[in-house]
Amino acid sequence: MGYGGEHPHSFWTRYVWSQDHKVIAIQYTITALAIGLVGMVLSDLMRLQLGFPGRFAFIDASRYYQFMTMHGMIMIVYLLTALFLGGFGNYLIPLMLGARDMVFPFLNMLSYWFYLLAVLILAASFFVPGGPTGGGWTLYPPQAILPGTPGTEWGIVVMLVSLLVFIAAATMGGLNYVTTVLQARTEGMTLMRMPLTVWGIFTATILALFAFPALFVSGVMMLFDKALGTSFFVPAVVSMGQHLPHQGGSPLLFQHLFWFFGHPEVYIVALPAFGIISDLISVHARKRIFGYKMMVWAIVVIGVLSFVVWAHHMYVSGMHPYFGFFFATTTLVIAVPTALKVYNWTLTLWRGDIHLTVPMLFAIGFISTFLIGGLTGLFLGNVSVDIPLSNTYFVVAHFHMVMGVSPVLAVFGGLYHWFPKVTGRMYDVMLGRVHFWITFVGTYLIFFPMHYLGLLGMPRRYYAYDHYAFIPDSAQALNAFITIVALVVGATQLLFVLNLWWSAVRGREAGGNPWRAASLEWHTPQTPPVHGNWGERAPVVYRDAYEYGLQGGDSDYLPQDQPPDQARQAEPARGEAP
């Protein structure tokens, strides 16, 4: 028994129907980035309407809502979740743990193909009669399935089917990641020696495995309501003068189910980002991560708490006051382990030998945006502060900072950091720096002003703001400014695509370990690693992944797999320098 006796020989088995975790990771990453670009274009289209209302005639109200819905769903589920778990998880878990592959490679391959199918089904909804659903990414019934909302003919059905397929894909992948972490670590790799990236992805995967069923349940029940006339969620409704056959359904039930998925989902994309940032900061500051054990426990505690905060998304839906009190408390408590992580990152940087490489720039940028977004979360976590701010641009600013911009910065940092391992070549540093500065400053210019728009009372989810006397004219000027910056930042992402594309083919040879990093994935016998990863002998691990900044000897770090009695060998530190 066991896997992979055979090395794949033909083009098809090697790159298309591949069961190699590294190829699957690249497939996941490219697919997620491609659909993510679509999501980004949709956001720019929305911004065109908001910045210059009515100037672009093809963006009517229905299209606006369709763009908004698809943008949200694509970015959260099909880009970030898939990229962190399917992309980074697939590539890094086996390599960082010294495994030869995922434990169930066939299932892993199926996971990718289901994901691709889900993406294609989702994209198909642009071409069905009536277009994609415009119900908002939360898809609240009854509006998401009743006439009046765009896309109730086909769009909502296609969206739900796509989500169900995605959940199947995520479950197949998740089974692999969890089992690999639990059962396929190499000799000496105890759980408390795993790099924090693996801890983040592992915990996020457990969250995904237990949270996605809630989306599955709500999706199936909504499909039944839509297609088979049941009344799980839809109450008695008079729609367009007609009594609908539904009665007694509970929209609030959907909200509970949805947010029981939706809140852990925030941490499904945040925890892998936390892990990646921890590793990036430690490597590029040449310093042991501050408080490794604290970091691990913070990840686990955040994961557990994330299941008991969901109703803070529903303060204005109406609930028992004690209920609100409970959820406000748990929401504020989750700030403790999260703040702890931010302190630890800062303390890792403190007096470190900081190299401002492109991945490091993104990592430091992440700390900044995550801090801002996290602090506004404390505002919104309080019921009494949330009620006036709910449904305004303050909320939009908050969640884009904390779970839009921050994870995306972590994605960029991670992609630049591991790019030399994946391709064997170095990216173009100049382009990378330009990409970072425009993205980082640009996202601040986009989202920071939105806090003020929210405080002015500007409601979110609106197509146009005519006849709102309380919104001053200057808000429109700010909106136009935000739109222009958003277009620039959007266009800049093409630099990133271009950089990776060109560097993968023409980039300078990077060598096996350009960052002088200690974790296992940088010590494969070949770069890029080949099928089976480790050649004749799997590595043996003697320590954790953070032995940096050592004094004396030729090099300042100890690889995880170097026997203790062996002298430290100098390795040329190539880094970004040509």
Add this chain to the structure above:
Amino acid sequence: MNPSLYLVGEHTDTLRRRTGLWVFMGVVGMLFFLFSSAYLMRMSTPDWRPLPFVPAQLWLSTGLLAAASVAWRRAAQVRGARAVRAAYVVACACSLAFLASQLWAWRAMDAARLTLDANPANSFFYLITGLHGLHVIGGLAAAGWAYRDLGRNGVTVQLCARYWHFLLALWLAMFGLLFGVTPALVDQICGGGP
């Protein structure tokens, strides 16, 4: 490179598959737990009418699934290819009969005008039994795939046995939920709520 170096030992392989199955059962358990929560929450709305009677076929189904579970247990324990194969065939046959009996129960419900959209309790009945049935079908697909391992490798059969015990426990829980839990009982336990 010598591919044989990659081969995973049988013991390690067993551990991996066992862990994978546990995780999977955790996910499925979560799924049905959430359906149950939705069921209980939906029950508190005023239009709720409990299912009026237990279709007799469901008792038959319960017996058949229990028999399948026992047969798998036996297949995992006995020695000798013939005995294993016999237990395997009985287990699969009982599982197929279980599915048929569930369909028969659907027909009986339908004949009593308890259709899918007539009332939320019915909707949940079809939804939950249907989804449970799908998990049995999934198990049968895995069992079909395990056929070539029969007698050679006991692990697959053991895992099938474990999964079928889980399916049985899940079915008993859902059976109890659908017919044993009434709004009055929920009121009694939760004190009627705010």
